[in-house]
Amino acid sequence: VTPALSNLVLSAGSLSPAFAGTTTSYALTVPGTTTSTTVTPTNAQTSGGPITITVNAVAVASGAASSAIALNPGDNTITVVVNPVGAGTATTYTVTVTRCAVTALAKAVTVQLGANGTATLAAATVNNGSTASCGFATGGGLSVSPSSFTCANLANLGANTVTLTVTDVFNNTSMATAMVTVIAPPAATISSLSPTSAAAGDGSRMPSGPSISL
Numbered sequence: 001v002t003p004a005l006s007n008l009v010l011s012a013g014s015l016s017p018a019f020a021g022t023t024t025s026y027a028l029t030v031p032g033t034t035t036s037t038t039v040t041p042t043n044a045q046t047s048g049g050p051i052t053i054t055v056n057a058v059a060v061a062s063g064a065a066s067s068a069i070a071l072n073p074g075d076n077t078i079t080v081v082v083n084p085v086g087a088g089t090a091t092t093y094t095v096t097v098t099r100c101a102v103t104a105l106a107k108a109v110t111v112q113l114g115a116n117g118t119a120t121l122a123a124a125t126v127n128n129g130s131t132a133s134c135g136f137a138t139g140g141g142l143s144v145s146p147s148s149f150t151c152a153n154l155a156n157l158g159a160n161t162v163t164l165t166v167t168d169v170f171n172n173t174s175m176a177t178a179m180v181t182v183i184a185p186p187a188a189t190i191s192s193l194s195p196t197s198a199a200a201g202d203g204s205r206m207p208s209g210p211s212i213s214l
Contacts, residue, residue, distance in 0.1 A: 002084070002088070003083060003085075004044040007042040008026070010038070015027070016028065024094065026094070027097075028095060028097045029134055032099060032101060036069060036071055038069065041093075043062035053083070054081045071097055073133070075097070077097075078094070079093070081093075102130075104176035107128035108126075109178070111180055112182075113149065113151050113182065114185060117185055121144055121146075123143050126164050127164060132167075132172075134168050135169045136166070137171065141167040145163050149182045157184060160179070160182055
């Protein structure tokens with residue numbers, strides 16, 4: 001009889017696809033706050049002698065939970081092996097548990113106030129390749145604070161520290177700070193003034209130049 005499981009349960013969540021004894025590969029995605037899981041394998045064979053089941057090479061009784069298995073950010077592979085009674089080939093089940101990881105990366109930028117004396121900083125401007133392994137939250141998952149600057153607040157001019165926050169689909173967050181240098185609005189343009197000839201008969205006179213004696 002080919003060894004198999006009748007059920008496989010992880011405390012961290014539900015398997016995908018749903019468990020079936022003949023399916024040996026599964027996946028599970030968990031929030032970043034989930035740092036461990038237990039595994040409960042149940043043997044499908046009820047006769048013929050004791051079956052040895054191991055979870056990550058540690059023996060576990062059928063129907064009992066394993067010790068807690070630490071989950072690192074990213075992918076974690078859990079291997080469940082069901083050994084046959086006597087001679088035969090073991091059956092191996094593999095579960096890949098993805099613990100979401102969010103990493104905020106920010107960069108320094110320079111922002112110039114507009115002609116109206118204000119400027120708005122977009123989160124994407126300071127983003128420096130932030131990642132969210134399980135996907136960014138709806139709307140892009142990026143926010144920055146503060147995001148507006150004005151010359152009415154003289155403290156805004158020069159160096160300002162802003163915080164970039166990255167949020168994933170499970171609301172896990174990561175933050176990074178960046179230096180934003182705010183500079184004054186562009187200087188006003190002064191138009192050149194040209195002398196205008198007096199209109200005939202308006203009574204105006206152009207100044208005469210100095211007389212030169214030869």
